[in-house]
Amino acid sequence: MLDEPFATGSTLFHKRDPRVKIIGAVAISLVLALSSSFLVAGTGCIVTGAMLALSNPAPRLVLKRIISVNIFTLFMWLTLPLTYGGEEILIFSFLNLSMDGIRVAALITLKTNGILFCFLALLATSTTADLGRGLEKLGMPEKLSFLLLFSYRQLFVIHQEYHRLQRAAKLRGFTPANSLHTYRTYSYLFGMTLVKSWNRAERIHQAMILRGFNGRLIPLNQPQPVKADYLFLVMMLLISLFLAGLSFFPL
């Protein structure tokens, strides 16, 4: 379950330098996040959807992401039309459907999904390691990028450790229920995971000191942006400007 299925591929989006993609993604998402116009959100959704299609992801995985991200949107759809107030279109004895509530929920849905598409097309097409290094070159503090890269590296190991403990509990007949015993068991499983993480951290730290670690991680390949990357950056910025410009049209 822990993998980066979007990061493998050979499309235009996969080949670009992570730095360019990060800047483009921030520019486009920012415009979408700040807009309150249906024209911007709707056009943004279409444009980023097209970008996502160009990055050629597996449809099943995209659908899974859309569903998991829209759980919050669903909550908004279930609550806002009933609680938002303002202009009401349907009045039952105690339930009033608010038009403004529906409008806000619809706008949120467009914005959330537009930003998701942009994220999947631009950022998910790089591995986390490449994104981390890209962020560092864009000025993220060295220590923070170290934290990101190392947490990412160890994530899989810790996850496996936890799974091993969980399997062992299952083999001993543990079945989760609504009981204090269940909560205590989960706590001990996680506590043991922490103990193992702590001991692993000590060992890794010692091994790195032994190899002359002084706080800097030196990547093996340091790609430089080429002409196509700059061209791509200009295109992404133009898209974001275009979307920002749309917000001046009243709709």
Add this chain to the structure above:
Amino acid sequence: MHISEGILTAPVLAGGAVLTTIGTAVGLKKLDYDRIMTVSLFSAAFFVASLIHVPVGPGSVHLLLGGLLGLLLGWGAFPAIVVALSLQTIFFGYGGMIVLGVNGFTIAGPAVLCGLLLQPWLVGSRRQQKIAGFMAGFCSMFLSALLMTGALFLSDQGFLRAATLLLVSHLPVMLIEGLITMFVVTFLARVQPEILSINN
């Protein structure tokens, strides 16, 4: 526990980004290279905690354990939580890049605050450790839910009732967080007590 992209307004997003940047900067400043590996691994463990689903009533909730991280790492928990949240965005699409500032502060802020206030009790008697554990889990979750409600309300007054519903629905989660954090602390006190004094 994450607010998705596209819901909050510019001032709230900007405020969250500023607060998270400050918190992360302070956390990083207080973090030396001898402890950075521990913080990285605990950040990964925090990420794994969010994959653990425990049964509550007919459904299940996933753990957060920000309070525990705050208790163990103090200020170091701030960057650890922000990093784990970024990884969650990358792997599962929860939260998002623009809203990371707000989500980061709603979760890491209370975690660090509760952690720093309750840390002295971690090295006290068994009873004090239990109370510190429960309070860290419960209070940090409560404050996080409160901040989240506040962020939604500040963005749009119309969200008030939906946000209140969200706050109330988090009440059982706060209890679970408190209990689990308490049990983890007592477990650590018996198995590897050094972990409880990493920050001292």
